[in-house]
Amino acid sequence: MSLRNSTLFLDVRLVKLVQYIRDRFGKPITVNDWMNGGTFINSGFRSPLCDVGAHFSQHKFGRAADLKLDGITPEEVRRDIIANFNLYREKTAITTIEAQTPTWLHVDVRFTNMEHLLIVNP
Numbered sequence: 767m768s769l770r771n772s773t774l775f776l777d778v779r780l781v782k783l784v785q786y787i788r789d790r791f792g793k794p795i796t797v798n799d800w801m802n803g804g805t806f807i808n809s810g811f812r813s814p815l816c817d818v819g820a821h822f823s824q825h826k827f828g829r830a831a832d833l834k835l836d837g838i839t840p841e842e843v844r845r846d847i848i849a850n851f852n853l854y855r856e857k858t859a860i861t862t863i864e865a866q867t868p869t870w871l872h873v874d875v876r877f878t879n880m881e882h883l884l885i886v887n888p
């Protein structure tokens with residue numbers, strides 16, 4: 767199977783979360799862009815054989831994306847999610863973000879069984 771078919775491995779809850787953020791900010795979001803000649807190849811689904819990131823990275827389960835929004839810093843999106851987490855939780859399946867990622871924002875929909883947002887170090 768080609769990696770071009772990797773959308774088959776994406777958790778639909780992640781896709782809905784990314785679309786929600788895209789609609790909320792009204793800006794295009796880049797996750798992976800290698801098919802269009804870009805350099806982002808590991809920002810969405812990662813094969814279980816991929817050695818980028820943690821061994822059990824949420825990316826390998828299709829539950830994580832590293833977002834780059836046009837004209838909006840990762841910190842702005844991070845602050846919005848933290849300030850409005852109850853709304854995000856009502857509208858999406860978001861459970862987790864990463865702290866202090868400089869040029870992208872990691873979001874994921876892992877199961878945490880927690881009422882609050884999980885903020886993890888990259």
Ligand SMILES: [Zn+2]
Nearest residue numbers: 830831832872
């Ligand atoms: Zn990530």
